[in-house]
Amino acid sequence: MxxxxxxxxxxxxxxxxxxxxxxxxxxxxxxxxxxxxxxxxxxxxxxxxxxxxxxxxxxxxxxxxxxxxxxxxxxxxxxxxxxxxxxxxxxxxxxxxxxxxxxxxxxxxxVSEDVADTAVALLIDVMRRISASDGYVRGALWPIKGEYPLGSKASNCDILVICCALTDQTHHMINKQVLAALGKEGVILNIARGSIIDEKELVRCLVQGEIAGAGLDVFENEPEVPREFFAMDNVVLSPHRAVSxxxxxxxxxxxxxxxxxxxxxxxxxxxxxxxxx
Amino acid sequence: MxxxxxxxxxxxxxxxxxxxxxxxxxxxxxxxxxxxxxxxxxxxxxxxxxxxxxxxxxxxxxxxxxxxxxxxxxxxxxxxxxxxxxxxxxxxxxxxxxxxxxxxxxxxxxVSEDVADTAVALLIDVMRRISASDGYVRGALWPIKGEYPLGSKASNCDILVICCALTDQTHHMINKQVLAALGKEGVILNIARGSIIDEKELVRCLVQGEIAGAGLDVFENEPEVPREFFAMDNVVLSPHRAVSxxxxxxxxxxxxxxxxxxxxxxxxxxxxxxxxx
Missing domain, CATH: 3.40.50.720 (NAD(P)-binding Rossmann-like Domain)
Incomplete structure (x- = not known):
């Protein structure tokens, strides 16, 4: 040996x-x-x-x-x-x-610091459309389409940050009613676990403009992500990397x-x- | 009348x-x-x-x-x-x-607050690759390629934020020597004016890995942006929207x-x- x-x-x-x-x-x-x-x-x-x-x-x-x-x-x-x-x-x-x-x-x-950093990054990114702007520049659209649409400061909207544990009690805690209460100016950030949000309802609310935007690091069926998100420029998607x-x-x-x-x-x-x- | x-x-x-x-x-x-x-x-x-x-x-x-x-x-x-x-x-x-x-x-x-927000957003975005992650998820690469590479906290690198006025004195102030001094762990953020940086040198340094990354809201010949940036995932590009x-x-x-x-x-x-x- x-x-x-x-x-x-x-x-x-x-x-x-x-x-x-x-x-x-x-x-x-x-x-x-x-x-x-x-x-x-x-x-x-x-x-x-x-x-x-x-x-x-x-x-x-x-x-x-x-x-x-x-x-x-x-x-x-x-x-x-x-x-x-x-x-x-x-x-x-x-x-x-x-x-x-x-x-x-x-x-x-x-990983608390990393997660907090990610929450801040997703928040500013959604509000100021950083990722979408980056795609706009990389897609060489700036010289063709001109000025990119305005963003917003954080102060004019309601922001809900999901940062609790996933338990039987918090599963789908963010449901149709909560999203409706968040409202048209509302932005949701999820750096916790995907299943805390009823993802189908979230997609529906974003498609129908019932909330303003979302920054998501986690999803219900990772690594699968609802395709509807891919075309939305008021959504920032991160592959569960808040802690990494x-x-x-x-x-x-x-x-x-x-x-x-x-x-x-x-x-x-x-x-x-x-x-x- | x-x-x-x-x-x-x-x-x-x-x-x-x-x-x-x-x-x-x-x-x-x-x-x-x-x-x-x-x-x-x-x-x-x-x-x-x-x-x-x-x-x-x-x-x-x-x-x-x-x-x-x-x-x-x-x-x-x-x-x-x-x-x-x-x-x-x-x-x-x-x-x-x-x-x-x-x-x-x-x-x-x-617009000072907006510009400061943008600087923070670009910084976290470059360090934690938020825009690149967003592209990774939208490109449906997560289920295929798996875990996205790690990012870094701000604490382990040198960050240079350009936020001065463009004058004859600051034109190309960030030149080959300054970029070399910033070094391999260095990240540059420009929310001021493109011509403060010698953009050709910046592209060269990024291509050759002589600095770690860049977050850029401004460019030398807007709305034209050097194509070399488009393929880099350690660069975040924003179409001069810091104030908007x-x-x-x-x-x-x-x-x-x-x-x-x-x-x-x-x-x-x-x-x-x-x-x-």
């Missing part, structure tokens, strides 16, 4: 169903601390892989895009901690975790490592999620 | 060579205060029109896109004030104005009217430009 392999055998084992977006970026640094069981690399079906390889695993790392259901957890009788790289935990069956005494640690506030800077990716790596290290050394987690009812 | 026409005859006369962008928007309100000589509507050459119609005119209104040269002023022996809707006065022959005792009033600070909201257009209308009214009633101008050497 080579020395590197021997050292790896002694590192704490962590199961990864599907790697978080920043996993590859920090894979080398992660691998100096943990030995990863990479379920996504195995050619055999996940449940068979878990039954064969992961029955004694105590810790798992996951991302917001991979649901952690009771079905998956039933293959993992020894799991005691789930560390998710996401801020939200809607994809994890918290009731099952509670029942089985599994702790959950999430992304905490390492190099700096916050490193902060996430450090938080995830810190949570796993705390677990393996019986210390308090850095960002434990309260899952008590 | 109809009553309206008679009233118009009594309003103070103002020459307009070419209307500022917001002129049409407030034409009705302007026309209640002033009688405009619309040089741009005349089929005869401008110098003949001025000689025939404008020799007794005392006030003129202009925009930043129409040079007011000594040649034009020589047809206007009675002019005593030039009101420009622009913030800058580089397009006006100030030496000639000084020599002839012509006062100049400009846009003052009515409905709110600031009204503020401009009020400032222009106020300056002209002050002139015709011998009161101090609201935003006189100091053209003393």
């Amino acid at each position: 080579a020395k590197g392999e021997e050292a790896a055998k002694q590192l704490p084992k962590v199961l990864v169903l599907r790697p978080p977006p920043m996993f590859k970026m920090f894979e080398k640094e992660f691998s100096e601390k943990f030995q990863f069981l990479k379920a996504w690399e195995s050619p055999i079906p996940t449940d068979q892989f878990l039954a064969a390889e992961a029955s004694s695993i105590e810790a798992m790392l996951t991302s917001g895009s991979r649901p952690v259901t009771a079905d998956i957890l039933c293959h993992l009788p020894s799991v005691r901690i789930i560390v998710t790289s996401s801020i939200g935990v809607y994809h994890i069956d918290l009731q099952e975790c509670r029942r089985r005494g599994i702790a959950v640690a999430a992304g905490g506030d390492v 800077t190099e700096e916050s990716s490193r902060a996430k790596f450090e938080l995830i490592s810190g949570n796993l290290e705390a677990f393996f050394s019986n210390k308090p987690f850095l960002s434990r999620v309260n899952i008590d009812e | 109809a009553k309206g026409e008679e009233a118009a005859k009594q309003l103070p006369k103002v020459l307009v060579l070419r209307p500022p962008p917001m002129f049409k928007m407030f034409e009705k309100e302007f026309s209640e205060k002033f009688q405009f000589l619309k040089a741009w509507e005349s089929p005869i050459p401008t110098d003949q029109f001025l000689a025939a119609e404008a020799s007794s005119i005392e006030a003129m209104l202009t925009s930043g896109s129409r040079p007011v040269t000594a040649d034009i002023l020589c047809h206007l022996p009675s002019v005593r004030i030039i009101v420009t809707s622009s913030i800058g006065v580089y397009h006006i022959d100030l030496q000639e104005c000084r020599r002839r005792g012509i006062a100049v009033a400009a846009g003052g600070d009515v 909201t409905e709110e600031s257009s009204r503020a401009k209308f009020e400032l222009i009217s106020g300056n002209l009214e002050a002139f015709f009633s011998n009161k101090p101008f609201l935003s006189r430009v100091n053209i003393d050497e």
Whole structure:
């Protein structure tokens, strides 16, 4: 056995169903601390892989895009901690975790600044049509069509910023009634989760001019985005990147490592999620 | 003579060579205060029109896109004030104005907030690639190509914001040496005038990766924009719209009217430009 392999055998084992977006970026640094069981690399079906390889695993790392259901957890009788790289935990069956005494640690506030920056950027962008202007210039329309239409200052409209967690209570919280109340001068920004807004209603309101505009970083069925948005120049679309800077990716790596290290050394987690009812 | 026409005859006369962008928007309100000589509507050459119609005119209104040269002023022996809707006065022959005792009033600070908003928007947009992300989503690339590349926080780079007036001293002030000093992590924002930057050098630096990105509201030969920019996703292009909201257009209308009214009633101008050497 080579020395590197021997050292790896002694590192704490962590199961990864599907790697978080920043996993590859920090894979080398992660691998100096943990030995990863990479379920996504195995050619055999996940449940068979878990039954064969992961029955004694105590810790798992996951991302917001991979649901952690009771079905998956039933293959993992020894799991005691789930560390998710996401801020939200809607994809994890918290009731099952509670029942089985599994702790959950999430992304905490390492990306708060990035998300706030994105909210400001989307807001100014929608109000002043920055992305649309950029498309206008790139499309070489400026010399042909002349002056681009005016934008507006923030002060003359109502702005609704969605920045809460997705839960059963907030699912489709922004519905027909809320959008109607926002009104013709209203702008909606969503940097939280797509399903907090009833997206079909949002499309309808924008098509019919019942609200003024939208800045959206998240969507109901990512990466699918309603095609109706593509032709709207009062909408700014961002591919769920509010949290994604190099700096916050490193902060996430450090938080995830810190949570796993705390677990393996019986210390308090850095960002434990309260899952008590 | 109809009553309206008679009233118009009594309003103070103002020459307009070419209307500022917001002129049409407030034409009705302007026309209640002033009688405009619309040089741009005349089929005869401008110098003949001025000689025939404008020799007794005392006030003129202009925009930043129409040079007011000594040649034009020589047809206007009675002019005593030039009101420009622009913030800058580089397009006006100030030496000639000084020599002839012509006062100049400009846009003052009515658009400062809008320009500041635009600078912030361009900055976050370049750093976090908002416009490029928007294009990525609209191009339906998200489901095909997956995660969009990471952006950066503002904290890790050097940002140069150009917000000074264009003068003989600032023309091409941002040259090869300045761009080289800004460096590979540097981002340049221009919300002032295109010619303050040596645009050919800027294109070269961006093509060769010698600076990190640019947010540009202004260009050297507007509305022409170097084609090389169109393929760059670290550049945000805006068609000289930093100052253009409905709110600031009204503020401009009020400032222009106020300056002209002050002139015709011998009161101090609201935003006189100091053209003393």
